[in-house]
Amino acid sequence: MISKRDQILDIAERGYRQGGFAGLSFRDIAAALDMKSASVHYHFPHKEDLGKAVVERYTDNLLDNLGAPDAADDSVKIRLARLVEAYRAAYAEGESSCLCAVLGSVSPQLPPAVQEAVNSYFTRLVTWTETALSGAKPNTSLSAAHIISALQGAMILSVAMGDAHYLDDVAEDLAKKSGA
Amino acid sequence: MISKRDQILDIAERGYRQGGFAGLSFRDIAAALDMKSASVHYHFPHKEDLGKAVVERYTDNLLDNLGAPDAADDSVKIRLARLVEAYRAAYAEGESSCLCAVLGSVSPQLPPAVQEAVNSYFTRLVTWTETALSGAKPNTSLSAAHIISALQGAMILSVAMGDAHYLDDVAEDLAKKSGA
DNA sequence: TATTAATTACCTATCGATAGGTAGGTATCA
DNA sequence: TGATACCTACCTATCGATAGGTAATTAATA
Numbered sequence: 001m002i003s004k005r006d007q008i009l010d011i012a013e014r015g016y017r018q019g020g021f022a023g024l025s026f027r028d029i030a031a032a033l034d035m036k037s038a039s040v041h042y043h044f045p046h047k048e049d050l051g052k053a054v055v056e057r058y059t060d061n062l063l064d065n066l067g068a069p070d071a072a073d074d075s076v077k078i079r080l081a082r083l084v085e086a087y088r089a090a091y092a093e094g095e096s097s098c099l100c101a102v103l104g105s106v107s108p109q110l111p112p113a114v115q116e117a118v119n120s121y122f123t124r125l126v127t128w129t130e131t132a133l134s135g136a137k138p139n140t141s142l143s144a145a146h147i148i149s150a151l152q153g154a155m156i157l158s159v160a161m162g163d164a165h166y167l168d169d170v171a172e173d174l175a176k177k178s179g180a
Numbered sequence: 181m182i183s184k185r186d187q188i189l190d191i192a193e194r195g196y197r198q199g200g201f202a203g204l205s206f207r208d209i210a211a212a213l214d215m216k217s218a219s220v221h222y223h224f225p226h227k228e229d230l231g232k233a234v235v236e237r238y239t240d241n242l243l244d245n246l247g248a249p250d251a252a253d254d255s256v257k258i259r260l261a262r263l264v265e266a267y268r269a270a271y272a273e274g275e276s277s278c279l280c281a282v283l284g285s286v287s288p289q290l291p292p293a294v295q296e297a298v299n300s301y302f303t304r305l306v307t308w309t310e311t312a313l314s315g316a317k318p319n320t321s322l323s324a325a326h327i328i329s330a331l332q333g334a335m336i337l338s339v340a341m342g343d344a345h346y347l348d349d350v351a352e353d354l355a356k357k358s359g360a
Numbered sequence: 361t362a363t364t365a366a367t368t369a370c371c372t373a374t375c376g377a378t379a380g381g382t383a384g385g386t387a388t389c390a
Numbered sequence: 391t392g393a394t395a396c397c398t399a400c401c402t403a404t405c406g407a408t409a410g411g412t413a414a415t416t417a418a419t420a
Contacts, residue, residue: 004369004370035369035370035371036370036371036372038370038371038372038373039369039370039371042368042369042370043369
């Protein structure tokens with residue numbers, strides 16, 4: 001049985017990804033769970049608390065799914081394929097953006113704790129990708145920041161145009177460049 | 181002398197880029213221009229009208245700055261440099277995202293007219309880039325969608341991390357790949 | 361074991377602030 | 391005189407947040 005707290009986090013994550021931080025209210029969440037907004041405040045006193053918790057859980061879940069970036073029995077290609085697949089799956093469920101693309105693009109206007117959580121998301125993800133890349137042939141034009149940028153951008157294009165092919169193209173391109 | 185309508189558009193563009201569509205109100209705009217919110221409604225009756233106008237002007241301005249994508253006396257490298265420079269300049273003034281990255285990422289929740297304007301932005305920009313790219317050596321791994329994705333993503337990283345180097349790196353990489 | 365104390369997870373009701381939007385009046389011009 | 395560009399004054403709906411209360415569960419104690 002899934003705790004009410006986690007249900008709130010689920011609704012909030014979906015809501016933020018679809019409409020941004022300012023686009024989802026305590027009442028929206030309460031309505032979706034058939035409860036009162038005051039009860040949502042019980043679990044997360046301030047909106048900043050909720051935003052922070054959503055982003056942190058999102059980050060932890062993603063890194064869990066990605067697994068170790070330095071497992072000896074994985075190739076660079078396999079590691080990057082896991083990364084790309086995570087983004088494709090995220091888009092596929094609900095045709096919505098990466099949470100941290102949505103939030104990161106308006107970072108200056110976010111509550112400090114949420115800002116920091118988003119910052120941490122990107123830091124951890126770039127670090128993961130850098131580690132995953134170590135051992136790649138140096139002549140390949142792959143860099144961690146470039147890969148994350150390309151995925152984030154393609155996700156936005158796909159959402160804005162309602163067409164997954166932008167993300168698919170980047171996936172294919174990355175698969176090719178990461179060799180056999 | 182700059183018309184009040186254009187001043188509203190200026191404020192709205194900056195506001196949307198920093199805080200998203202839901203993050204800027206008629207009252208915010210009025211306060212910034214030392215007028216009343218009812219007067220903003222005089223120029224743009226509904227928020228949807230304002231959003232649409234902001235995106236359309238943004239798109240037109242960008243394409244104006246980019247110039248013709250098929251001028252005979254320009255190389256592919258020069259054209260792409262203009263594109264990249266437009267994005268770097270957009271970030272530099274206010275360290276804020278591309279308007280259509282902010283809006284596009286929450287597209288499903290935007291008023292229809294704004295959604296269409298954002299869609300049109302990406303369509304026109306990808307078309308421009310495709311034309312600008314024609315004539316490039318086919319062995320280069322450059323595609324219009326990839327370039328736009330990379331720029332949008334890097335811009336988000338730069339805004340979220342408060343560090344322009346993500347955008348700079350993509351710029352450098354693109355310059356290298358587009359040959360002499 | 362029975363009683364008490366605390367805690368959990370909600371509720372109703374309300375706060376001041378703010379959202380988008382409107383009706384109708386007023387000053388300034390061609 | 392009529393259009394333009396504002397204004398005052400207001401509306402309804404919603405925002406995040408808080409106060410105060412209640413039933414059910416759990417922990418501690420006599």
